[in-house]
Amino acid sequence: MAECNMNQKQQKHFVLVHGVCMGAWTWYKLKPQLESLGHKVTAFDLAACGINTEKIEDVDTFEDYSKPLLELLASLDPKEKIGIFIAAFIPDTNHKPSYVLQEYIERYPPSGWLDSEILFDGTKMVILPGINFLATKFFQLSSIEDLELVKLLKRTGSFFIEDLSEAKNFSKKGYESVRRAYIVTNEDLAVPVEFQQWMIQNGGIDVVNVVNGADHMAMFSKPQELCVCLLDIVDKYA
Numbered sequence: 001m002a003e004c005n006m007n008q009k010q011q012k013h014f015v016l017v018h019g020v021c022m023g024a025w026t027w028y029k030l031k032p033q034l035e036s037l038g039h040k041v042t043a044f045d046l047a048a049c050g051i052n053t054e055k056i057e058d059v060d061t062f063e064d065y066s067k068p069l070l071e072l073l074a075s076l077d078p079k080e081k082i083g084i085f086i087a088a089f090i091p092d093t094n095h096k097p098s099y100v101l102q103e104y105i106e107r108y109p110p111s112g113w114l115d116s117e118i119l120f121d122g123t124k125m126v127i128l129p130g131i132n133f134l135a136t137k138f139f140q141l142s143s144i145e146d147l148e149l150v151k152l153l154k155r156t157g158s159f160f161i162e163d164l165s166e167a168k169n170f171s172k173k174g175y176e177s178v179r180r181a182y183i184v185t186n187e188d189l190a191v192p193v194e195f196q197q198w199m200i201q202n203g204g205i206d207v208v209n210v211v212n213g214a215d216h217m218a219m220f221s222k223p224q225e226l227c228v229c230l231l232d233i234v235d236k237y238a
Contacts, residue, residue: 021157023050029223062160090203098164181207190216
């Protein structure tokens with residue numbers, strides 16, 4: 001997911017949020033591209049991700065996991081923001097925050113996640129993605145070098161479904177106050193296109209772009225195309 005806001009000089013500020021089991025390092029191709037065009041870019045690690053020293057087993061709630069993001073967003077000007085989901089899970093306001101994740105797991109159960117390790121630490125399901133799973137579902141169109149990078153840097157993560165199933169629904173006043181856009185990765189085998197389309201409809205997303213020929217990790221397989229797509233969205237809607 002990418003969050004963008006603009007200051008008085010119309011400079012875009014991209015806040016790049018990585019996916020589960022990953023870290024800020026996943027944006028290493030996109031970040032310099034955006035910066036070379038004069039934009040400000042912030043990439044950071046969520047709790048127990050990247051070089052953050054916490055362990056996922058010690059992170060009890062989704063709020064704790066998201067604390068670095070929440071603190072950063074609280075420091076930004078609330079005007080002219082747009083939330084952009086890149087092949088990411090889109091919550092809605094009609095169901096519990098866990099709803100879309102539960103739908104995903106029901107349709108694509110962990111039994112099909114190949115060599116990934118799925119464990120329960122007493123409060124939540126934790127995941128260590130396997131190399132075969134990543135190579136065939138996440139990075140199948142990415143370079144060998146990028147796959148080698150993820151082998152070295154991937155970490156155990158969690159969707160925090162158990163915690164999110166107990167949380168209150170997101171409010172329309174808060175969640176829907178920010179325009180939301182979605183970037184479809186049309187060769188995605190981790191979050192298939194049909195599920196992306198279902199999320200778009202379920203989440204009421206009306207701004208949709210596509211990165212053609214991208215696997216789940218478009219920032220690796222199609223960084224230039226993703227950069228163009230992001231700029232197109234924020235130029236039109238931010």
